[in-house]
Amino acid sequence: MTGTWTSLLxxxxxxxxxxxxxxxxxxxxxxxxxxxxxxxxxxxxxxxETIKETYSIVAATYxxxxxxxxVATIESHAKLSPKKDQLFSLxxxxxxxxxxxxxxxxxxxxFSAFNAVLPGVPPDTEYRAYSGSIxxxxxxxxxxxxxxxxxETVAMMSFGWATLIITxxxxxxxxxxxxxxxxxxxxIAATMVDVSHGRLDTRIPLTGKDDDIDIVSSQVNAALDRLxxxxxxxxQVSANIAHDLKxxxxxxxxxxxxxADKAARHQDVSDDLADARSEGHQINETFDALLxxxxxxxxxxxxxxxxxxLGEILQTIAExxxxxxxxxxxxxxxxxxxxxxxxxxxxxxxxxxMFANLVENALRHCxxxxxxxxxxxxxxxxxxxxxxxxxxxxxxxxxxxxFQRLYRLDHSRSTPGSGLGLSLVRAIADLHGATIALEDxxxxxxxxxxxxxxxx
Numbered sequence: 001m002t003g004t005w006t007s008l009l010x011x012x013x014x015x016x017x018x019x020x021x022x023x024x025x026x027x028x029x030x031x032x033x034x035x036x037x038x039x040x041x042x043x044x045x046x047x048x049e050t051i052k053e054t055y056s057i058v059a060a061t062y063x064x065x066x067x068x069x070x071v072a073t074i075e076s077h078a079k080l081s082p083k084k085d086q087l088f089s090l091x092x093x094x095x096x097x098x099x100x101x102x103x104x105x106x107x108x109x110x111f112s113a114f115n116a117v118l119p120g121v122p123p124d125t126e127y128r129a130y131s132g133s134i135x136x137x138x139x140x141x142x143x144x145x146x147x148x149x150x151x152e153t154v155a156m157m158s159f160g161w162a163t164l165i166i167t168x169x170x171x172x173x174x175x176x177x178x179x180x181x182x183x184x185x186x187x188i189a190a191t192m193v194d195v196s197h198g199r200l201d202t203r204i205p206l207t208g209k210d211d212d213i214d215i216v217s218s219q220v221n222a223a224l225d226r227l228x229x230x231x232x233x234x235x236q237v238s239a240n241i242a243h244d245l246k247x248x249x250x251x252x253x254x255x256x257x258x259x260a261d262k263a264a265r266h267q268d269v270s271d272d273l274a275d276a277r278s279e280g281h282q283i284n285e286t287f288d289a290l291l292x293x294x295x296x297x298x299x300x301x302x303x304x305x306x307x308x309x310l311g312e313i314l315q316t317i318a319e320x321x322x323x324x325x326x327x328x329x330x331x332x333x334x335x336x337x338x339x340x341x342x343x344x345x346x347x348x349x350x351x352x353x354m355f356a357n358l359v360e361n362a363l364r365h366c367x368x369x370x371x372x373x374x375x376x377x378x379x380x381x382x383x384x385x386x387x388x389x390x391x392x393x394x395x396x397x398x399x400x401x402x403f404q405r406l407y408r409l410d411h412s413r414s415t416p417g418s419g420l421g422l423s424l425v426r427a428i429a430d431l432h433g434a435t436i437a438l439e440d441x442x443x444x445x446x447x448x449x450x451x452x453x454x455x456x
Contacts, residue, residue, distance in 0.1 A: 013181040017174025025167055032159045039155060043148045048111060051130045055141040058088070062134050067098065070134065074099040084121050087129070087142040104140035107131045184213050188220070200228040252279040307454045308348045310385050311337040314374045317355045321363070329368030332359070336375040344383050345454040346432045354428040358387040358447050361422065366391030381453050388446035394438060403436070
């Protein structure tokens with residue numbers, strides 16, 4: 001139990017709850033003190049009005065040189081207050097009592113306060129009095145403050161109990177809310193501990209309330225999704241590198257060993273050295289492509305972004321590859337452009353390389369008499385660029401895998417290439433905030449890249 005309270009006291013949500021409870025209680029006490037003072041002043045004012053009104057009623061019974069009615073009235077009022085909550089005194093100029101239930105001595109005219117010592121009255125009972133002269137005599141009307149003090153005491157007690165109850169509720173409510181928030185924070189901490197131990201599939205549980213913690217948790221989960229995908233991609237790349245580069249490295253080793261044997265026999269090794277240089281060049285190209293993809297994914301090229309026209313880029317691609325396609329027994333149609341297609345914000349060099357990779361990919365993997373089509377269209381707030389062909393296409397279950405680094409379809413392993421072309425395309429698209437979709441042309445494949453419009 002002690003550990004639970006210690007943990008709770010260390011909890012930031014609980015300390016915040018205590019802070020707000022303290023501030024609330026401080027405001028409550030200050031406002032209560034103000035209300036109490038206002039209530040006391042109002043009760044005192046009302047009491048003075050009642051005393052003054054009673055004095056006026058009693059004094060109105062006096063007639064010139066006739067005290068009988070005044071004396072009778074005073075005695076009547078005095079009898080109505082057996083507990084002496086109300087005191088009445090009529091004295092002559094010498095201070096002798098003429099009527100009433102007490103003798104007022106030494107009280108000034110107007111309002112005053114005094115402590116009465118009377119039989120049957122608790123000691124130190126305080127009274128509020130009003131005195132004045134009537135026909136040469138002194139009339140005093142006094143009311144006990146005990147009733148007012150009782151009301152003030154009741155108000156003070158009520159305020160005190162309310163303070164205790166509210167304080168208890170504030171602390172208990174703060175502890176409850178803090179424990180719930182702390183439970184969610186503990187879930188976040190536990191998730192991060194799991195992630196730090198390599199369990200990248202762990203995610204922060206969400207409550208579905210869409211509050212600030214849920215929003216932050218969703219963002220952290222999204223970051224963990226990306227981290228998991230990157231780590232999985234690194235594992236896949238490592239496996240693919242080991243698988244796909246093992247063959248050229250073994251082949252390079254065999255060429256060099258063969259060249260060494262020939263050199264030992266004083267035979268010509270120039271052909272072997274040429275083959276070794278070609279293999280080394282291919283391996284270097286593979287690693288250069290991997291490095292280029294890493295640089296693009298890091299966003300290093302965003303500083304070179306400008307407004308570019310995709311139609312112009314596709315026209316340039318068509319001019320470059322039309323003759324290449326014809327030499328390979330294929331055809332590349334002129335790009336179909338929409339006049340309403342807007343410009344996008346991007347790196348012209350990278351975009352040119354992306355569409356060149358897509359065209360080269362179609363040329364490399366499609367049979368003769370294949371037609372390749374380029375197009376740019378506008379769809380609401382997006383610009384769609386497409387490279388389509390009527391070749392063999394890609395099986396549906398393989399379409400997402402082809403964007404993995406060094407991944408190659410089984411029937412493509414006999415063709416030249418490193419399996420990084422589409423990975424580079426995906427990296428460039430991600431850099432530009434674009435999405436890629438592989439669509440079935442029946443027959444063939446269409447690679448559709450959707451770009452956001454340039455803003456500003």
